[in-house]
Amino acid sequence: MTELSVIGKNTLRIDALDKVTGKAKYVIDVMLPGMLYGKMLRSPHPHARIINIDTSRAARLAGVKAVITGRDISPERLGFIRDRTVLAIDRVRFIGEPVAAVAAVTRELAEEAAGLIRVDYEPLPAVFDPEEAMKPNPAAVIHPELLKYALHPLPFPPYRFEPDRPNILIHRHVEHGDVEQGFKESDLVLEDRFSAAPMQHCLMEPHNCVAQMGADGILTVWTTTYWAHWFKAEVSRVMGLPPSRVRVISLYIGGNFGGRTTPHLGLTAALLALKTQQPVKMAFTREEVFIDSASREPMVLYIKDGVKKDGTLVAREMKAIINAGAYSSLIVQIARSSVFATVGVYRMPHFKFDAYAVATNEPPYGPFIGFGGSHIVWAVENHMDMLAEKLEMDPLEMRRRNLLKEADEDVCGQINHSTGARECLDKMAGWIEWGTTPPLPSGSWKVGKGVAQGCRQTIAGTTSVAAVKVHEDGAIEVRHSAHEVGQGCNTTMAQIAAEEFGATVDMVKVVFTDTAITPFEFGTVSMRSTFNTGNAVQLACQDAKRQLFALASAKLGVPAEGLDIRDNRIYVKGVPERGLRVPELFTPLGYLVKGGELVGNGVFTCPISSEDINTGQGKRVVAYLSHGANAAEVAVNTETGEVKLLRLGGCYDMGRPINPKACEAMIQMGLAIGTGTALTEEMVVREGRIVNPNFMDYKAPMAMDMPSTDRVAYQFAPAPHREGPYGAKGFAENTPVPVAPAIGNAVYHAIGVRIKDLPITKEKILAALAAKAGRASAP
């Protein structure tokens, strides 16, 4: 890789000072004169008809400025398959569904007023188990009108509906070869069932927003979204406002992890702002975040593999049953894309995959970092170890034999590129000293090691737009609409711009997303920002440089192609002493005689090819894959079921790391989320009610739960991508993906029992040990 000045160097985050000094502004800091506070009233029933809503007592309370119900709002629907309204209309489908909202002069008054709204319900039968719900003639049909809903106009292939099984929101099918034939040709066929519990994103900043109808007829919404331009389009559509009359602003955002899919919150505030003509602030409580922010979907996975004696995978058949909860959010996209987590890793001559997103009366589930891939990899990577054991093979060797390599075609017809998979696995094997037995702790503590492999794809076909303004002093202003959710994207964009201009990062200012100022961006999702937004920023820089060089060319009498820029100075290549400073191109008052301002534009759309709806075949259906491997060493107490993480490492390919220190931070994040997935995190839902919607009862790992810094590894397997900015691609969303199976495999290695249902709790370990002992002591 070429040596560069800024790219690839550890760079202090441009927001570091803001954050450590507490100066960083979040949406919750937006305070406007005359601002009201909004509050939702939520359903106590998992499924019920709304007979009547009496808002009169709430409306009479002094200080209450507006009360709205589903009757007052547009019936325009939200979500990928348009199955939800902003507030419930006529029917509620989960415990906690918003049925009404109030705006009042204080938060306390708003809460009091919400409590005064009387709703008469007629309870309906409910269904919670997706495997029950997906049957024909289920106990309850969640969306009787499903087939009438319009699909979201995203540039993706359509999905199958299942008219006879009305709770299946979508059915995704991928097929290649003939799995039945493959199983016949196999020496060993093994099948099993795995599952994963619902999880919460545990964002440090609960969802919040402020909406204000301006005197100029423009509705402004400050909100904690991860796709401001999408949200703008949604507000425009749902509220019937022209897009030019909607402005969406985001500031710093306290975490994302896929958890910012709550357009109904911003829309409720907007409706209240429109009705009251005053600014309205709304913020979820932590409990509301658990209930109504589309937590990670629980999933049931069936896997059946056929292998040759030498470990070669011949056939794989998988079925994924996704509990979508009451509303689909982006679940249909999860159903579509989770498959790539297995397709992208191993060669499989015969393959069949069916994913079903099933509506139930549980709270809505939705995107969570890994986007379904973590579940797939949980099943696959346990199963790889199980196959290896049956074949009496080293499980690493088993994986190595089947890994797809650079330029290989995968089972969907895509050519692998920028594949660091093998290097990740080998580095992790080296780091964990695979094959050596760790010293056994005393007593009932057993030690084991595990490794797992995984990948996550980035969505193709999406667009990022960036603009780069060069100021009269040469400062570079980057306008893009990726969101700074803590991942450091603004620093990445500053590095790209600095590198392009031969400048230092402090010459770059990055503007926070504001749809009135920063140009279109598909969204800060699917680890797109570095690759997609980064490309747009690079293109915009290059466009700005073209304009600068054209101006300088006229002044210097040198063709523009012969110019370059460094340290705010444009110079003749090869004759560095001949040149001019960028400010010399501007008038002393700071404008350009021609054009006024110097703004370069960049548009990047990741290519996409068509995908066969019946087989999932397509030449380019994802932007790229990011691979990774994890290694874990655990101690398991056979008396208490306790699992101690002794060591945990991750190695990932990220094309070219733009800011290594930031990449390490992303791995740190992934290891923590993966650890929670593996061991402790579970939203316990009983009859549709979340039993533990708070940080006392829901156990996300804290710093103390992770191995100490000398017992973790953050490793890179850079494999530059030909389309990435400076070869970079995203990788962070893959970081938690293989963690849980690495830990699960290590637990099995330690105590010889395999927990197939996440998380691996003490109770499950003790039960499994007991069952094993029972089996052992039986016949």
Add this chain to the structure above:
Amino acid sequence: MTELSVIGKNTLRIDALDKVTGKAKYVIDVMLPGMLYGKMLRSPHPHARIINIDTSRAARLAGVKAVITGRDISPERLGFIRDRTVLAIDRVRFIGEPVAAVAAVTRELAEEAAGLIRVDYEPLPAVFDPEEAMKPNPAAVIHPELLKYALHPLPFPPYRFEPDRPNILIHRHVEHGDVEQGFKESDLVLEDRFSAAPMQHCLMEPHNCVAQMGADGILTVWTTTYWAHWFKAEVSRVMGLPPSRVRVISLYIGGNFGGRTTPHLGLTAALLALKTQQPVKMAFTREEVFIDSASREPMVLYIKDGVKKDGTLVAREMKAIINAGAYSSLIVQIARSSVFATVGVYRMPHFKFDAYAVATNEPPYGPFIGFGGSHIVWAVENHMDMLAEKLEMDPLEMRRRNLLKEADEDVCGQINHSTGARECLDKMAGWIEWGTTPPLPSGSWKVGKGVAQGCRQTIAGTTSVAAVKVHEDGAIEVRHSAHEVGQGCNTTMAQIAAEEFGATVDMVKVVFTDTAITPFEFGTVSMRSTFNTGNAVQLACQDAKRQLFALASAKLGVPAEGLDIRDNRIYVKGVPERGLRVPELFTPLGYLVKGGELVGNGVFTCPISSEDINTGQGKRVVAYLSHGANAAEVAVNTETGEVKLLRLGGCYDMGRPINPKACEAMIQMGLAIGTGTALTEEMVVREGRIVNPNFMDYKAPMAMDMPSTDRVAYQFAPAPHREGPYGAKGFAENTPVPVAPAIGNAVYHAIGVRIKDLPITKEKILAALAAKAGRASAP
């Protein structure tokens, strides 16, 4: 003139609803969390050395966050000739000069703290009369270091200094022909002395600002400025911040009239914000506005005219002595440009003009609508009547004989264009029924009519930049940095954009000035906005249309030149049914596949030619002239001296009126200001102290002081300008210019005494009547 759809039609102001509903936001409405309040401490001496400043007691007061004095700040100077610092350093030069400032958590605390600062002064001799001050060896030298000051880097010719007369800040000299020879050739030579009192702008919104140092290192100042980009450059220079680190925002502004020249206010707030790292709000009290916002300069005028018996002007010599007060602000520009008010109106074969801007220890004077021209016209138009009387000519006929016509060359070498002068005069003569005697009111009331002619020029050589963004729904967003000070410029720009796009005004959104978003603008001064900013907006629209047509051309298969746009639809000229709607050029998500956003740019720089420093000769030294005439009918009570305005009319040329209703409003404004100038307004300054710095003692005319609507006339003499947008040019600044002499001439016509020193008060009338009676009763 071509028939247009929007231009030339009475158009509801786009800010009308905002203003009548109270939704319009002004800088004073900006409230930020943690905001402090700033307050200045001012000098009680007109001229003194600062011996010591003790801030310790103020600093100790709980709630006080910062105290700054001249010692704490940059010695960088403000003003056109760089003669003022933000706070006084070592010396004060007028009563009310800021010497220190504090920031505290409440306004009351800030005031209390300012009162606790102890300043020891050593009083110095002071000088107040400019005719005394301009002599060699004056009683006090206000700026001993004047000759060291650097000139402002404006694109104007330099001025003469007078090293032997140290209080002359600048001397402007214009000469053509030989006035002495001219006087010799004349049949009548007449000379006289006139003067005008200082006046206040009486802005409804006192000067205020909020400054905040952002976590991103960018200093933002919200302020009531009329040239945000200039102010940004000044903040950058004085505070040593790169221009890209300064952002200036203005919202609605409650009046301008030249009164927004207070950079030291915003800079003081900025310094306090920098020191405290908290937002700081500062607002002038009404008294501070009177003292420290550069009120209208008092002027003494000597005029000497030579004419032939038939009324032909042969020679004119004028001397203008401008009291600049303690600091020059824009006074040197006033000294330069006031001359055009006589040069532009009449043919004068021989001409000589000297203007002196003289520093005194009165409060600083500065720009006021008319910009010196009102004073010149006061002298000239009185004198024209006096000459006519001596020649026993009709004063209108005298004027008609000498008026410059279209294509005439004026005495500075400029060719007249877009001259409605004669039409204005004739229309006013018709309206006032010139030559008929009004019915005499009974008793001691005498009635008279008067007419006057005048012109005002617009500065040349300045630049406006505009950007026009076309939204995905076809909405047109205009970004310009002219300030909406109440004159309606945003509506004008919306009309221009609407006309260009074949749209209605409600399809246009105009963005308020924000240097981070809206492009460079020289300033909302010199009635530039319609002509200069309007041209930039028109060019930006045309650039945006070019881009739209290029995109549509590709879709329609028609050359771009063959396309036009109307009602958000691009169509083939001559085949209107063939076309497409603008939104069809965007993706459904609202961006362009190429370029991302559609933004057109426009830069307009009004041409300027060089000007001979010794003679003022130049082919194009002003952008254009705007002419006008006023007619007044007054009743004067010879017992009380009271003057009643019976009728008052104005007729002006504005090229082509873009919004006739708005033009009428501008005339209404001019008639009121002119009436105040003529009859009541005077800032009374005694020994450097303003005696009447409030609206109780300072008498600006109210609605009740103006004639009723059936006794006023708002008339137009449109003379399209070849360079103006749709032929339009500015005219509003000329509206008050000829009002006072029209009233003065009417008073003379009524009672036979001429008041030469503005305003024409009862006391002056009674004294003049008494003097006349005395003279009459004397030998």
